[in-house]
Amino acid sequence: MALIVQKYGGTSVGSLDRIRNVANRIKKLRDEGNQVVAVVSAMGGVTDKLIGMARELTGEPAEREMDVLLSTGEQQSIALVTMALHELGVDAASVTGRQAGIRTTGSHTRGKIDSIDPTMMNQYLSEGKVVIVAGFQGLRNDDLIHTLGRGGSDLTAIAVASAVKADLCQILTDVDGVYTCDPRVVKDARKLPEISYDEMLEMASSGSKVMQSRSVEFAKKYGVIFEVRSSLNDNPGTIVTEEHDQMESVVIRGVSIERSQARLTITGIPDEPGMSARILGCLADAEINIDMIISNIAHDGMARHSFTMHSNDLGKAQAALKPVIATLPASKIETEAGIAKLSCVGIGMRSHSGVAAKMFEALGEAQINIGMITTSEIKIAVTVDETQIEDAARAVHTAFELDKVPSK
Amino acid sequence: MALIVQKYGGTSVGSLDRIRNVANRIKKLRDEGNQVVAVVSAMGGVTDKLIGMARELTGEPAEREMDVLLSTGEQQSIALVTMALHELGVDAASVTGRQAGIRTTGSHTRGKIDSIDPTMMNQYLSEGKVVIVAGFQGLRNDDLIHTLGRGGSDLTAIAVASAVKADLCQILTDVDGVYTCDPRVVKDARKLPEISYDEMLEMASSGSKVMQSRSVEFAKKYGVIFEVRSSLNDNPGTIVTEEHDQMESVVIRGVSIERSQARLTITGIPDEPGMSARILGCLADAEINIDMIISNIAHDGMARHSFTMHSNDLGKAQAALKPVIATLPASKIETEAGIAKLSCVGIGMRSHSGVAAKMFEALGEAQINIGMITTSEIKIAVTVDETQIEDAARAVHTAFELDKVPSK
Structure with a gap:
């Protein structure tokens, strides 16, 4: 019982x-x-x-x-x-x-x-x-x-x-559980028997909206093992749990995609302390969720920041930034909509190298240009043109053999 | 304030x-x-x-x-x-x-x-x-x-x-308040400025369903003075309160009518202790609300009980009584539907005599036969043929001059 x-x-x-x-x-x-x-x-x-x-x-x-x-x-x-x-x-x-x-x-x-x-x-x-x-x-x-x-x-x-x-x-x-990728996009996507809390969190924040992140965080905090399964049939679903040795040993657990993204880049920012906080503060005050953040210094010694966000927020973001930009003589805003984000997630990345190389190679072979790139300990995310996101997902899914049950 | x-x-x-x-x-x-x-x-x-x-x-x-x-x-x-x-x-x-x-x-x-x-x-x-x-x-x-x-x-x-x-x-x-009678029946019915808790209770139990009795009882118990008034206009309503000297001094406060009543009479009941309890117990077990109760002894020395109830309950009541009646060889059930109840209510009855006589006289003049009669300290109720209930209400309303504002 x-x-x-x-x-x-x-x-x-x-x-x-x-x-x-x-x-x-x-x-x-x-x-x-x-x-x-x-x-x-x-x-x-x-x-x-x-x-x-x-x-x-x-x-x-x-x-x-x-x-x-x-x-x-x-x-x-x-x-x-x-x-x-x-x-x-x-x-x-x-x-x-x-x-x-x-x-x-x-x-x-x-x-x-x-x-x-x-x-x-x-x-x-x-x-x-x-x-x-x-x-x-x-x-x-x-x-x-x-x-x-x-x-x-x-x-x-x-x-x-x-x-x-x-x-x-x-x-x-x-849904029947958590899949290696959205089955509507990748036909041979495989339902995962198990996934770790951390992977589930990265998948959730990367567009696989099976559950809100905070429920997964709560489960992780209190060690509640749970199963995501369908209310329409009796198929076993996906167990979400702390990572353990008996988990399928894979480098990449799954691929998730997020459409309708936009990029906003601010160039010509003086390289001074507090500038990033000012800019991000504007966006936070306007309640805009930004996702990827990339900063670097251009050849002219000025900083540039790039952010991604949902394209619905692009206009609001530009308006919110206007007052800051007005105080920076060399500063300009560039925007690009019609992009999408592809994320590879897996705790195996912690102990395997060459994951990014393999991912980029697969995208290159499929003639897909990569825009921005960000990484975390267990995730690599890239932006691509939105028209190519499904091809990109299939290419990466195949490259990492996610359709095959891994050997233990 | x-x-x-x-x-x-x-x-x-x-x-x-x-x-x-x-x-x-x-x-x-x-x-x-x-x-x-x-x-x-x-x-x-x-x-x-x-x-x-x-x-x-x-x-x-x-x-x-x-x-x-x-x-x-x-x-x-x-x-x-x-x-x-x-x-x-x-x-x-x-x-x-x-x-x-x-x-x-x-x-x-x-x-x-x-x-x-x-x-x-x-x-x-x-x-x-x-x-x-x-x-x-x-x-x-x-x-x-x-x-x-x-x-x-x-x-x-x-x-x-x-x-x-x-x-x-x-x-x-x-509704605009409590009236001397239902204005849909008696055109010159008058809205009462005040009514006592006890009168309101008798009116409620006599078909004037402005409020459930228990709310009035609760108000009486805790001395809560309340006003019944319309949510659709700003007219003053009727104040319900403990009786007091400044209240309009009348014998009858109002007349209420209750339609769709039925009478059930059981004859030939042995005049023994416990018989009434057995009969009433059957009806209570079947959750039948009975209203008027009249008992007496007929010339043959057997008792007879008459009850009124809503006509919808008549069949259920007859069925509920069957087992008791079966044990009483001389007992029979008579039923009559299509009757209605007319009640005159007023605290003034306590100190005035002749109220019943005046009421019956008014009904007699209007050629209306009276069936059952019951009384309480502040109420006289009679049954009449349902087809005559409106005429009866008008006759009694006029006899007691309820359309006129009483002199103090």
């Missing part, structure tokens, strides 16, 4: 039929002798509808009230899923974020989980009940309702799994 | 436009220098939709989960009304039943308010905020979400008014 925590997203509980399906899946686990805690999201569409009503009433709804409003979506789901379980003869009880003992900190609509007191959940488990937990929500120390922002239900599941000392945590989603 | 507690029902917050209207009404009170606490119901239709979903999932939804599900309706309303107030520049904060400190007892879906800790509401009031409270809900001592059943938001408003020591409690509804 194992204690399994599952998380079902909004699509999985998007209709009464799907709720029945979720109940059936939980019953099956229960019939196999497991204890089950399931974290559920709001029914697909409910949250958007509530946001729409709020926006119709006021341009900028107060975040405190958005938390009160949006947390009802998950509360409805837990009651409905529990009822569907009762209909199947499964003893079950719902718990809200508050009842699950989830205490949060931070500002409204962007809560962070601070602690979990699993007393009520443990009580129900000891009574033989399945426990259905509202994702995405908790209670702040000032007793106010608090939602956790994007990916909040994943975070709830990981945190609950840690609190109830689950044997396994399953994140059930609309 | 006064502290006013208002209650807005589901119709009053039934659309975003109506929510804006509620916000405007609250702003007006605020602008006049008052502090305001508003208790709101779920948007009209929301509760029924949620009940429909639950019933689609399971024949008998667990009441614990119904509470979790249905309480979300009011929680959505408080957030939306608060946002609408913000849009008008009014400082406001929502509180759920739990945050309003409403502790309850009793079984799920039929909670009773046990106590209120108004700390959070008082804090917000002292900060100059309007407080928007979720009606119909509280927290049980076992930390579970609890709804209060029919009329629960009225009850919340009365209890909150008591807890925050409000100067006035206004129940805003779709």
Whole structure:
């Protein structure tokens, strides 16, 4: 008998039929002798509808009230899923974020989980009940309702799994697991049986949006091993865990791509202390997420900075930088949209050399020009023309033989 | 400056436009220098939709989960009304039943308010905020979400008014106040400026369903004076209060009618101790609300009992009584549907005689036959043929000159 925590997203509980399906899946686990805690999201569409009503009433709804409003979506789901379980003869009880003992900190609509007191959940488990937990929500120390922002239900599941000392945590989603590359782009992409937290984090920050980074970070911090798998079938998914010796021994675990990127380059920056901070500060104040950052000194002794960002942010970034640039007589801004980012990720890079060379060679053979290059300990990322990103992904995927199961 | 507690029902917050209207009404009170606490119901239709979903999932939804599900309706309303107030520049904060400190007892879906800790509401009031409270809900001592059943938001408003020591409690509804009779039946029915708790209770139990009896009982118990008035206009409503010397001095305060009644008579009951309890027990077990009860002994020495009930319950009542009747050889059941009840209510009856005589005379002159008769200290009720109920109401209303403002 194992204690399994599952998380079902909004699509999985998007209709009464799907709720029945979720109940059936939980019953099956229960019939196999497991204890089950399931974290559920709001029914697909409910949250958007509530946001729409709020926006119709006021341009900028107060975040405190958005938390009160949006947390009802998950509360409805837990009651409905529990009822569907009762209909199947499964003893079950719902718990809200508050009842699950989830205490949060931070500002409204962007809560962070601070602690979990699993007393009520443990009580129900000891009574033989399945426990259905509202994702995405908790209670702040000032007793106010608090939602956790994007990916909040994943975070709830990981945190609950840690609190109830689950044997396994399953994140059930609309993909089958984590692949060596997006299967829509690379036909022979392979589902990974296992991936390390660090690789998962690099994949997430490189466009493979299976999960938000903070849920993976939370899992890594508290050592929660979890599985990403489909809510639509019973295929095994991908286990996300600390790296260990029995993991498939590969140099590159996967390739991820991110489209719709843009580059912004500032030239003619005086090479003085504090200049980079001023420039990055402008972009941060304008709430622009920049991704790759490259700086160097040109032959004229002036510095140049290049950043990548989502192309939607390019105009905003240029406007935000105007005041700074105006104070620098030699400074100019160049921009380029229509680029994409390709990242190779793998903990094996730490102990293998020649990874970059092999990657660039593969891209060269495919006649693909490389723009910017950045590296971390377990990632090499390059920008290419967006029209070539799929060819680039296939070339690199093949070069590292990611379609083949590696020998141990 | 006064502290006013208002209650807005589901119709009053039934659309975003109506929510804006509620916000405007609250702003007006605020602008006049008052502090305001508003208790709101779920948007009209929301509760029924949620009940429909639950019933689609399971024949008998667990009441614990119904509470979790249905309480979300009011929680959505408080957030939306608060946002609408913000849009008008009014400082406001929502509180759920739990945050309003409403502790309850009793079984799920039929909670009773046990106590209120108004700390959070008082804090917000002292900060100059309007407080928007979720009606119909509280927290049980076992930390579970609890709804209060029919009329629960009225009850919340009365209890909150008591807890925050409000100067006035206004129940805003779709009627203008309490009338001497239903104005759709008696054209010259007059809106009452004041009515006593006891009269309001008798009117409520006699078909004038402005409010559920238990809210009035709660108000009487805690001495909460409240006003029933329209949410659609600014007309003064009816003040419900303890009887006092300055109240309009009348014998009859009002006439109420209840249609779709049925009579069930059991004859040939042995005149033995315990028989009535057995019969009434059968009806109670079948959850049939009986209203008028008349018993007497016929010329053959056998007892006969007559009850009235809603005609929808007649079949169920007959079925429920079958096993008892089967054990009584001389016993028979007679039924009559298509009757209605007319009640005259007034605290003045305590000190005036001849009220029944005057009432029966008025009915006699109008050629209306009286069926059953029951009386309480401040009420006389009779049954008449349903086709004659409107004529009966008009005849009695005129006989007691209820259309005229009484001299003090």
